[in-house]
Amino acid sequence: MDEVIVVRNLTKRFGAFTAVDDISFEVKKGEIFGFLGANGAGKTTVIRMLCGLSKPSSGNALVGGFDIRHQSEKIKANIGYMSQRFSLYEDLKVWENIKLFAGIYGMKKKDIAIKTDILLEELGFESQKETLVSALPLGWKQKLAFSVAIFHNPKVVFLDEPTGGVDPVVRRQFWELIYKTAEKGITVFVTTHYMDEAEYCDRISIMVDGRIEALxxxxxxxxxxxxxxxxxxxxQLARNAKRKED
Amino acid sequence: MKEFLTFTKKEFLHIFRDTWTMMIILVLPLVMMLLFGYAVTTEIRNTNIGILDYSKDETTRSIINRVQESEYFTISNYFNSYDEIDQSFKSSENSLVIVFGENFSENLLHLRKADIQIVADASDPNAAKTLVNYLSNIIGSTLKDLNKTTIENYEIKPELKLLYNPLMKSSYNFVPGVMGFIIILVCAMMTSISIVREKEKGTMELLLASPTSPITIIVSKLIPYFVISLINIITIFLVSYFIMGVPINGSLFWIFILCILYILVSLSLGILISTVSDTQLMALVISAILLLMPSMLLSGMLFNIESMPLILQGIAQAMPAKWFISAIRKLMIMGVDAKYVLHEFGALLLMEVIIIGISLKKFKKRLE
Known part of the structure; x- marks a missing residue:
């Protein structure tokens, strides 16, 4: 089976409001899938459901072969997640953050130690191992957060606006990391506000008012x-949106 | 289990690396103890007192000695005339003067009455009243000991017997109060802030998207604050017992059970506050206004609950600190059996069940 994400008639209602309206699509292994949409179009709701953080009102989806309704625990162990707000612990050192998250995903101590050194070397962070994350520049933090999200070798990594607020040079470097990740066979599911970034994706979908209007x-x-x-x-698509941006 | 330890260690690191948190949870309790113990005290100690003795005989001397010996008064002046008394009050040399009339012993013996007068500076009426009471007690008991109780001019007052705290030491009152306050501060406020900080920074999303169960995340957050609260309680007990001389009359076992129950209630309150707050500031304000202030003012630590207006009495009943302080007073100072604090235990248990219930419901709703 080649499809890592299979979404079928996925719908999410909050009371009378339908945030996600009957969407279906697939994402292949190793693909970079751009998930676009204006604010309030329902992107985050979809990601939350695919990560097992919230249950769909109807329809279903498989992530890494697991059912989002009943197997959210298994899904969580097989995905990586990086949210739009930079989110590592600022008051922990670089290696402490890596060790913490790797431990959460069940990696062994020995593997963590070896892999940490490899990762820091790849990123050119060797000298920063003992640095508190709060002391790193934003671009470095972002790269580190991404590396932590894929450290346990997940099947899919969900990136929710990962490059918000970083300068073009770092964004460029960040996308190089994404390419490398996809080459390793990890599927990248990414939302972004930058349309030039959309061009880097293998495929993109554009969401308007809870529906996928183009894919x-x-x-x-x-x-x-x-x-x-x-x-x-x-x-062209977004100006027809009835929902107000929030 | 391994995961749980990892998380707990992380929480300790968050605390140890934040200077302010460390100050609040470890230094503040000691500062409060010292403040209440030595600065904000309602008891009387070493008040300067003046003497104007027209008799200078055996009886007046023994009364003076007795006053001098008591830890409440220090004799600062001996006067020769009334005029000097007025001067001494104005220059704040003393706030109290005893005047003995002429031929005190003889009059007492033959006429069965003698003149004694207490002159007090009543510009602070409460203090003056307390001082006069203390002094009258000392004079009364001295005369009684001298077997000359029949003096008629000595006003016979109902004899006061102060149970459990005969010396009216305020430390007996504030030690339970400080404990009640500190635990609410550490458990409810600091815990809620630390949970909300993760929400605010976005790390909570990350943890929820990981295979870790929400229960592990929350419980491992509570452990450090639980441990720190126990350390605080033990410190407060040690300071109050060894330095301030507050007795521990009841069973230590039940005292600790009570403390643990109260800590759990406070931790649950912290969780509850974190579920309704989106920012650290909001958590801080909610805990300060709805918990810290009432725990200080309405728990019976500073003011007597029975003499409050009805509405405030009602609010006081909803404060866990009120029940804790009441129970710890009974267990620690009065030394009663655990069965006499069942009421307090019951109230705290009920609160715990209700708070956990609401928090769970809120938490489930958040996950939809």
Missing amino acids: DTPRALKEKFSSDSIDDIFY
């Missing part, structure tokens, strides 16, 4: 909407 490779979408930029397509 294809960036090139195919450009042909279909006869436009030469994703930004433009996004604008």
